[in-house]
Amino acid sequence: KAGVTQTPRYLIKTRGQQVTLSCSPISGHRSVSWYQQTPGQGLQFLFEYFSETQRNKGNFPGRFSGRQFSNSRSEMNVSTLELGDSALYLCASSFVGDLLREQFFGPGTRLTVL
Amino acid sequence: AQSVTQPDIHITVSEGASLELRCNYSYGATPYLFWYVQSPGQGLQLLLKYFSGDTLVQGIKGFEAEFKRSQSSFNLRKPSVHWSDAAEYFCAVALYNQGGKLIFGQGTELSVKP
Numbered sequence: 001k002a003g004v005t006q007t008p009r010y011l012i013k014t015r016g017q018q019v020t021l022s023c024s025p026i027s028g029h030r031s032v033s034w035y036q037q038t039p040g041q042g043l044q045f046l047f048e049y050f051s052e053t054q055r056n057k058g059n060f061p062g063r064f065s066g067r068q069f070s071n072s073r074s075e076m077n078v079s080t081l082e083l084g085d086s087a088l089y090l091c092a093s094s095f096v097g098d099l100l101r102e103q104f105f106g107p108g109t110r111l112t113v114l
Numbered sequence: 115a116q117s118v119t120q121p122d123i124h125i126t127v128s129e130g131a132s133l134e135l136r137c138n139y140s141y142g143a144t145p146y147l148f149w150y151v152q153s154p155g156q157g158l159q160l161l162l163k164y165f166s167g168d169t170l171v172q173g174i175k176g177f178e179a180e181f182k183r184s185q186s187s188f189n190l191r192k193p194s195v196h197w198s199d200a201a202e203y204f205c206a207v208a209l210y211n212q213g214g215k216l217i218f219g220q221g222t223e224l225s226v227k228p
Contacts, residue, residue, distance in 0.1 A: 004157070033214040043204065043218035056215045090157055094214055103214055105150075105157035 002026065004093050004106035012112045018079040021109045025072050025093030031055075032074040033103065034066060037088040046089075049074050050096070078111075086113045116141045118207050120219035127195050128227045135190040135222050137205030145207040147188040148216065149179055153201045161203075164188060175199070200226045 005024045013019050025032050033056075034046040045058040049068035066076040072093070078085055088110050092103040117140045127133050139145060146165050150158040162173025169181040179190045188205060205219040 031214050033216075035216075035218075042220045043206075043216075045215050045217065048214045050213065055213050058215075092158075092214065102160050102163075103216070105159070107155070107157045 004091060004104050006089075006091055006106040006109050008109060009107065010110045010112075012114060013081050014114050015081055015083060017081050018077060019081060019111060020075050020077045021089055021091075021111070023074045023076075023091035023093075023106060025074070025091075026104055029093035029095050029104075030072050031094045031096060031103075032068060032072065033092045033094075034074070034076050035090045035092070036060075037090060037108070038084075038086070043090075046076065081113045083113050085111065087111060116145065116207060116209070116217055118205055118217055118219035120203075120205055120222050122222045123220070124223045124225070126225040126227060129197050130194050133190075133192045133195045133199070133224070135203050135205075135224070137188045137190065137219060139186050139188065139205075139207045141186070141207060144183060145209060147179075147181060148206040148208070149173065149177070149188075149190045150204045150206060150218075151175075151201050152204065152221075158204065161190070195224075195226055197226045197228065200224055 007022045031050045033048040037043045048056040052068045063079045068074045088108045090108045092105045094103045119138045148163045149161040161177045162171050164171045164181045202221045202223045204221045206216040
């Protein structure tokens with residue numbers, strides 16, 4: 001069974017631009033969560049989608065948004081990029097989003113904002 | 115607010131030596147508890163989890179963790195470290211009613227001396 005895939009793996013943008021990252025969950029998984037990983041702040045929860053609905057949201061500004069499609073694939077968008085948005089963005093999928101079942105993480109997308 | 119503390123940013127152990135990584139949480143109730151490992155350029159892999167029951171939990175790769183309610187701790191242990199265990203280790207907690215949202219500690223980087 002294929003794992004969680006994230007595209008692209010690396011991305012370089014300039015301040016003020018916007019970016020869209022994609023996450024394809026494991027087949028059959030309906031929950032996708034997104035996390036931001038930085039050296040200073042560590043791993044922080046962005047949001048979770050389940051059956052195309054945002055079920056949970058972290059403490060990030062409205063520039064960070066996401067969506068989930070009917071095939072469970074998810075995208076996150078960051079508008080008006082700032083230098084501080086440079087990070088590794090990880091997505092994780094699970095069968096129903098219940099933590100009794102394991103979340104599987106993708107390799108991440110490394111975003112660099114210049 | 116709930117939080118997770120990993121007091122040790124970096125630990126170095128000799129190959130074959132025992133290992134203990136510390137994790138303390140601040141929470142009103144007993145949360146779900148997890149340990150993840152991240153190798154360079156990789157996503158997170160679940161080592162083990164605790165929900166209830168036996169306070170000593172066995173995981174993959176020979177790791178175990180012990181939940182101590184009185185100390186609000188969930189320390190990770192391994193009796194004999196292998197060079198391939200060098201990685202970053204994250205403790206995480208979650209509320210049972212918050213879907214897939216994980217709150218992570220800052221991580222402990224493990225180096226293994228030959």
